[in-house]
Amino acid sequence: MASPDTPPRKKRKPAAAVATGDATHPCGDGAMDPLCDPALYLNRELSQLDFNFRVLAQAQDEAVPVLERLRYLCISCTNLDEFFEIRAATVRHAQDFDMPLPSDGLSPATVLKRIHERTAELVEAQYRCWNEVLKPALSEAGVKVIPREQWTAKQTRWLRSHFRDEILPVLSPLGLDPAHPFPKILNKSLNIIVVLKGKDAFGRSGHLAVVRAPRSLPRIIQIPERVSGGEYDFVFLSAVLSAFVDELFPGMQVKGAYQFRVTRNSELIVDEEEVENLALALRDELVGRGYLRAMRLEIAAQCPKAIVRTLLRNFELPENAVYRINGPVNLNRVIQVYDLVQRPDLKFPPFQPRQLRNGDDxxxxxxxxxxxxxxxxxxxxxxxxxxxxxxxxxxxxxxxxxxxxxxxxxxxxxxxxxxxxxxxxxxxxxxxxxxxxxxxxxxxxxxxxxxxxxxxxxxxxxxxxxxxxxxxxxxxxxxxxxxxxxxxxxxxxxxxxxxxxxxxxxxxxxxxxxxxxxxxxxxxxxxxxxxxLLQSPFTLHAGVLQRIERETRLARAGRPGRIVAKMNAINEPQVIRALYAASQAGVQVDLIVRGACTLRPGVPGVSENIRVVSIVGRFLEHSRVYWFGNDGKPELFCTSADWLERNLLRRVETCFPVLDPALAARARDEALENYLADNLNAWELQADGSYCKLVPGDGATPHSAQAALLDRICG
CATH class of the missing domain: 3.30.870.10 (Endonuclease Chain A)
Structure with missing residues (x-):
């Protein structure tokens, strides 16, 4: 375990890649503060989006059991859904209402453009991981997700029968004509848009139809071993729908069938000042949540441009909101395979949490x-x-x-x-x-x-x-x-x-x-x-600032200044400016931030004494722990609050001290120093906003913080 003494800092290259924002703005009392320079701040949305690349890296790690790698892939996809539902929707809202720029100075239009560019990279990486890495690795392990073009005649017969018996009776295809306008499409639902030729029973000329997959149907279908020959052979529902969609339109010719999926804004907005009954107001809002503003369109890669334009026009989306998918549009649903496959050898080994001794009373x-x-x-x-x-x-x-x-x-x-x-x-x-x-x-x-x-x-x-x-x-x-x-x-x-x-x-x-x-x-x-206790929204923000400033004063007086904090995210500008000032005074600051971080470490003259690492491992890092050196009389707090504006200023949060010295030392050792020593699952944030995966150096002992705790506490 790492020593509690102040760790040595490595030399850092100048932050030449630090980008400037779209605008500058003052802070504090209106006077321009150099620490308010937008170039010193990363964008929260882009930082949070980048977290999914670190999750996806776990899916590509051959040291991780293959079904766990599948789980990481699905987590990155689910996270991306939520990102568009909440974070991207928030940026679009800021653009619509001309809201003030954040600390990074980037306009909403600029952020949305960069979100599209970065998301396109992430989506391409996700499907490359699925098609070229995980699907072959699963198949080699005896778990097959079989694409339509590889179905055997026997599998095709069984799937057609399954379609007729279990799927067709609950489908309600909708032909698009003047009497049947484009239907409302539920958030994140699986749909097939079908291109037709010919006339139906009423003599109507067909052109387009939409087939919505009912929510009651499983998105992954397991083929019986007697049919397929393998114990764990699966197909996507989307593939079955596309293969047999012609049975929904007898007498007509299906010219093409393309799966698509739309992601919508899911942030509920209730004007609490204007409602007498919050529960009733929320119930009303929930009814329409699945049909709020569209944010993203995912569609099969081979879909013709004319069909894509039709969908974009219907959903009122710009061109940069569409993502062409080389595989199932609902890739996150393959997580069902993780639960269906009973193969402990393909998953993390089980562990028994430590039980409390003498816990009867x-x-x-x-x-x-x-x-x-x-x-x-x-x-x-x-x-x-x-x-x-x-x-x-x-x-x-x-x-x-x-x-x-x-x-x-x-x-x-x-x-x-x-x-x-x-x-x-x-x-x-x-x-x-x-x-x-x-x-x-x-x-x-x-x-x-x-x-x-x-x-x-x-x-x-x-x-x-x-x-x-x-x-x-x-x-x-x-x-x-x-x-x-x-x-x-x-x-x-x-x-x-x-x-x-x-x-x-x-x-x-x-x-x-x-x-x-x-x-x-x-x-x-x-x-x-x-x-x-410190409490948001009253004393926690001020309490954190006071303790950072205390370490700053100690450092300026020639005393050791030390801050170590672990959290999920940080973006509160005053806290970041206080940390920059602490770094300038010589305070050694280590931050363990799982997700979004708008602070730039390693900027010469500003934050070269600040280090930020993100840990991505078997368990989701969720604990929040703050430790302040306090000139040899350290304080350790645990809390429900991240250093985000919303947590510190707009939520009810509690931050509690661990008063027992032995327990405080244990919390610091396990939750802070242990994680700072991680060189297997740690990513270090660079001044340009990129993350660098840490690896054990020459002669260094490999160390995983989570594995160390499993060995020590559960072993």
């Missing part, structure tokens, strides 16, 4: 000392057990919890319902606006309310993103608060796939702080200064 265990959990290496079951015991313990009077994402069939929800039935006072803050979980959270809120739980929807204008659990228990003549705070959601599934940190504590000051935050969320309590 969770209240006694926490009362004995704080508990730090580092998921997925530490099991999530102690959190579930704590809530379960609280729901059954006659001494527990109240349970308060925030829920952002929970997943289906959540054990936590079951325990909360049971607690309410057992007479506990249960309050749950459900964030209805958790992106893509809005509908699930509306149903969750209804269910909790039906069970007698007091449900709170949070604060108008501020998403509640904090991860908090508070249990009030009578012990003798006193009431004692037990608290769980985390960096990730109360979701058992993501706790096995994401890295996150949780703290269980009976510290009275932390418990009182959490109580005060819940009072703010459920009532009309004023903003108060908490004793231990």
């Amino acid at each position: 969770m209240f006694a265990r926490i009362a004995d000392g704080d508990v730090l959990l580092h998921h997925p290496f530490d099991a999530f079951t102690p959190v579930l057990e704590l809530i379960k015991q609280a729901s059954e313990d006659p001494n527990v009077l109240a349970i308060k919890q925030t829920l952002y994402r929970t997943g289906r069939d959540s054990a936590i929800v079951e325990h909360l319902v049971q607690a309410a039935r057992n007479g506990k006072d249960v309050t749950v803050v459900v964030e209805l606006r958790a992106r893509f979980d809005e509908e699930a959270n509306l149903g969750l809120a209804d269910r909790l309310q039906d069970a007698g739980v007091q449900v709170v929807y949070g604060v108008v204008g501020f998403k509640t993103h904090a991860k908090m659990l508070l249990i009030v228990r009578r012990e003798g003549r006193k009431l004692r608060r037990y608290t769980h705070l985390g960096t990730g959601n109360y979701h058992s599934g993501t706790a096995r796939a994401y890295t996150d940190i949780g703290l269980m504590t009976a510290d009275p000051e932390i418990g009182n702080d959490v109580h005060q935050v819940f009072q703010q969320l459920s009532g009309l309590a004023p903003a108060i200064r908490l004793k231990r």
